[in-house]
Amino acid sequence: MKIIVMSDNHGDKETVKAVSSLPAEAYFHCGDSELSYDDETLVSMFRVGGNCDVDSKYPGEVVTTIKGKKILAVHGHEHNVKSSLMELYYRAKEKDADIVLFGHSHLYGAEMKDGILFINPGSTMLPRGGNPATYAVLEWDETPIVTFKNMDHTVVESIEIKNV
Template sequence: MKLIVMSDSHGDRETVKAVSSLSGDATFHCGDSELSFDDPLLENIHTVRGNCDLDSRFPSSVLVEVGNKKVLAVHGHEHDVKRSLMMLYYTAKEQGADIVLFGHSHLYGAEMEDGILFLNPGSTRLPRGGKEATYAVIEWGETLRISFHDMNSGVVDSLEIKNFTKEH
């Protein structure tokens, strides 16, 4: 299975179009698209509302099953992710999530906690901390592979996790 994940595109339609054109089993936008809910670019993307999104029709979170994994997507501002992942961790446990996708900090990264993958794809438009603009690709089979890509689809960073088979 393969997930394509982006966040914090802040009105940049071209990056949303480019990233969403990639092949995957599901595509997610973790908020601050600054597009309207009914924008055709977002038609096949699981999209949540960020703190810069004015269209209130976006949900604050989505929980979908992809393959045998429950994927929770949020923006992160309502979970105080710039300080800690603790609030998001409790939400993930309550929702039974295997994978948690979030944005807001504009910094890419991934970590495992109690068998739950927490992933921030970074920002496709306004990265922070001197980092490049990025999106993420998550692939799993026997091994979980996470890669962060720049806007030219070059791999900026990656990691592999063996035995990603947590069951509920």
């Protein structure tokens, strides 16, 4: 399985077009696109609304299954992800998710907790913490590998998740 995850582009359509044109089985946008839900740059993506998205068509979460892995996507503002992943962890348990995708903090990262893989792709427009603008690529055949790439599609960091 190969999926591409992005978040927090805050109106920048060109970045969405560039990232969603890369080869993958599925694309996820974790909110704060600041585009209409039906915008042509987003239609190929699973997408959720963030605190900066005003279009009421955006769902608060998306749950889907790809290659046998159940994926929960949210923005994160309704789960207080800037403070802790506990609320999001409990939501993932309720949904029986294998993978959780979220944004909101503008900080990239990935971690495994109790068999659930949490991925924040960072922000493609307004990164925080001195980080570059990033999106994430998850490749999961036998072992999940999460790669964070900058807007030149160069690897910023790659994490092989062990003990799945």
